[in-house]
Amino acid sequence: MQRKTNTALFFITAVLLGYALWKGGPSLAGRGLTVGLKQLLRVVPMVTAAFLAAGLMKRLITTELINHWLGHKAGWRGLFIGWLAGSLIPGGPYVYYPIALSLLQSGIGMGPLMAFVLGKQLSSLERLLVEFPLLGPRLTMVRFGLTCFFPLLLAVVASLIAPTAPGLPDKEAS
Amino acid sequence: MLTITIVMFAAAALLTLAANKRVGPEQTRQGLAEGLRLLRMMGPSLLPAFLIVGLLDALISPELISAWLGQEAGLQAIVIAIAAGVLVAGPPYVIFPIIGGLFRAGAGLGPCVAFVTAWSIANLSLFPFELPLMGPRFTALRLSLTCLLPLLAGLAASVLG
Numbered sequence: 266m267q268r269k270t271n272t273a274l275f276f277i278t279a280v281l282l283g284y285a286l287w288k289g290g291p292s293l294a295g296r297g298l299t300v301g302l303k304q305l306l307r308v309v310p311m312v313t314a315a316f317l318a319a320g321l322m323k324r325l326i327t328t329e330l331i332n333h334w335l336g337h338k339a340g341w342r343g344l345f346i347g348w349l350a351g352s353l354i355p356g357g358p359y360v361y362y363p364i365a366l367s368l369l370q371s372g373i374g375m376g377p378l379m380a381f382v383l384g385k386q387l388s389s390l391e392r393l394l395v396e397f398p399l400l401g402p403r404l405t406m407v408r409f410g411l412t413c414f415f416p417l418l419l420a421v422v423a424s425l426i427a428p429t430a431p432g433l434p435d436k437e438a439s
Numbered sequence: 440m441l442t443i444t445i446v447m448f449a450a451a452a453l454l455t456l457a458a459n460k461r462v463g464p465e466q467t468r469q470g471l472a473e474g475l476r477l478l479r480m481m482g483p484s485l486l487p488a489f490l491i492v493g494l495l496d497a498l499i500s501p502e503l504i505s506a507w508l509g510q511e512a513g514l515q516a517i518v519i520a521i522a523a524g525v526l527v528a529g530p531p532y533v534i535f536p537i538i539g540g541l542f543r544a545g546a547g548l549g550p551c552v553a554f555v556t557a558w559s560i561a562n563l564s565l566f567p568f569e570l571p572l573m574g575p576r577f578t579a580l581r582l583s584l585t586c587l588l589p590l591l592a593g594l595a596a597s598v599l600g
Contacts, residue, residue, distance in 0.1 A: 271487065274484055274487035277491055282494060293498075296497045297490075297495075298493055301493020302489065302493065305485060305489035308485075309485075310444050311447050314444065314447035314450070316475070316478040316481070317454075318447070318450055319477060320471055320472070320473035320474025320476075320477060321457075321458045322454065322470075323473055324458050324470035325458050325461060358568040359568060362568040362569055362573065365572070365573060379581065379584070386560050387560065396555075399531070399539050400535050400539040401542065404538075404539065407596050407600070408555050411592045412556055412588065415585070419585060423580060423584060426580070
């Protein structure tokens, strides 16, 4: 997966490099490569810190902890804890969707479940760590500021529309 | 940029202390090792991602970016950004440098915020996980709740930017 991504990226780089050489000769291509390398060097320390923090968060915020937090919480407390848990849990969709499924199977309500998934997608702390160095502070803060409360807000709407969780996917429903 | 670097290292240091207290030195060491392993794994993608950023910067004129994705391009730019956010799949450490580069080169705050928001909630790569695990009912509810968010966030960011 990772190797495929890299191959594709280096292929795109080669195509762009070829186009830059054809269009503006070595000076244009060289300018592009220099700009890219300069920006890369600037973000490397930040990205290193971000990955160290992400590795530590994995040890601190475990699936068991999330399950424990969300165990039998209902009402506002459940919504808030769902949002917090989603915002804190590290990992991609291959991590948080299986956790969401286990929460669903343990009988969590629709509100806390929605707060968890949307919290991961819109107000994730781990994502914030990556966004700051790569998107820059202004874009990151505006994006986060505008959308970070929506998981909670939309989870309230979800719990009004469909108070109970959706049940298991069709193939497992009786 | 220097301030952010310092803040991020401070955050990593605080997390190290917290982990040391809560889960012990062995788990803390493993957490740090896991972070370095992630860096080794993702690091090689950062090089071509940033070379692409630099080459796009040299190849695409600021006028062209402004015309398509600039603040003046208005609603059209936001709609293009949302479509791209849904369709363009890839890990954040590849996608974000390119969006950050476009932003510095003249793309508007609105379209960039719309892209990241759409990419976060509705990127096609999410559905192979969400549909089989959570089922169509949850997925449909989540999408109907959030479908206007990229547009609203993009428009609000345009006003700010």
